[in-house]
Amino acid sequence: MKHLTFSFLLFSILASTGVSAKIQPTSGTLNNEGMCRLDMYHLTKSQQNTFIPDLQIAVITNNTMRHRYVDLKTDIEHPTGFENIHYYRSGSPVEVFTTNWRNNGNKHTVGRFVMLGGTSDKQAFDVFAALIKEDNGHFELRGNEKKYRFNASEKDVTDFLACVKSNYRP
Numbered sequence: 001m002k003h004l005t006f007s008f009l010l011f012s013i014l015a016s017t018g019v020s021a022k023i024q025p026t027s028g029t030l031n032n033e034g035m036c037r038l039d040m041y042h043l044t045k046s047q048q049n050t051f052i053p054d055l056q057i058a059v060i061t062n063n064t065m066r067h068r069y070v071d072l073k074t075d076i077e078h079p080t081g082f083e084n085i086h087y088y089r090s091g092s093p094v095e096v097f098t099t100n101w102r103n104n105g106n107k108h109t110v111g112r113f114v115m116l117g118g119t120s121d122k123q124a125f126d127v128f129a130a131l132i133k134e135d136n137g138h139f140e141l142r143g144n145e146k147k148y149r150f151n152a153s154e155k156d157v158t159d160f161l162a163c164v165k166s167n168y169r170p
Contacts, residue, residue, distance in 0.1 A: 027137065027152035029159050036061045036163035038156060040137070042148035055141075055148045059129060059160065061168045068168065069121040070113035070128050072099055078109040084116060087131055088140040095131060097124055129164070132157055 030037040038059040043051040058071040080101045087095040098118075099111030113124040131139065137152030 026150065027156040029156045029163075031159055031163035031167075033167055034062070034064050036063065036160055036167060038132075038152070038160035040150045040152045042141075042150060057141075057150070059125065059132070061125075061164055063167045063169070066168075066170065067122075068125040070097075070125050072101075072111045072113065073104075073108050074101075074110075076103065076107060076109060080109060083111075083143050085113075086142045087128075088142060089131075089135055093142075095127060097128070129161070133161055 026043060027038065027040045029039070040057045040059075041053040042055040044054040046052050054074065056073040058073070060071060061068045078101055080103055082098060082100050085097045085099060086093045087097065096116040097113040098116050099113055101109050101111045104110045112121050113128060114121055115124050115127060118124070132152070136154050137150065137157040139150055141148045141150070
C-alpha cells in the first residue's frame, strides 16, 4: 500500500507540473532508386518541454549523379568557419572529421564532413558510414565546445546501408 501511495503521489506531481515532453524519432530514412538518405538527430529539450533537433546529420547518396556526402545542420547561433569534430565510441576518440560551417540564410548553419587534412567528402562518407555500421548507430560527436550523442534506429541504419548497396554505383 505504501508503494502504491508513493507511485500515485509521484504521478500526480508530474501530471500537475505539466512535464510532458513530446518524443521525436532520433533517426529516419528516405530511400529509393535515386537517393539513399539516413538522417540522425541530437535532441535537446526546449523551454516548452518538447524535444527539438540541436544537430542533424544527413548521410546521403545521390544515386543518379553518383555523389555521396555527409551534411550537418544546426541552429543559426553556431559559429561559422572550420571546426574539427571527433567521432567517439565508448568514450574513446576513433576518427576526426572537419567541417566548414556556413550560415544558410537566417534559419540554419550548415557544413559538410571531410576527413581531417583531406578534401574528399566521398572519403568522409565512406569512413563515417562504416563507423555507423560498426556502432549500430550509437555514437558521440564532440566539437570545440559541445558533445552530441546519437542513437539511430538499427533498422534505419540497416535499411540505409541496404539501399546504398543495391542502388549506389561508384
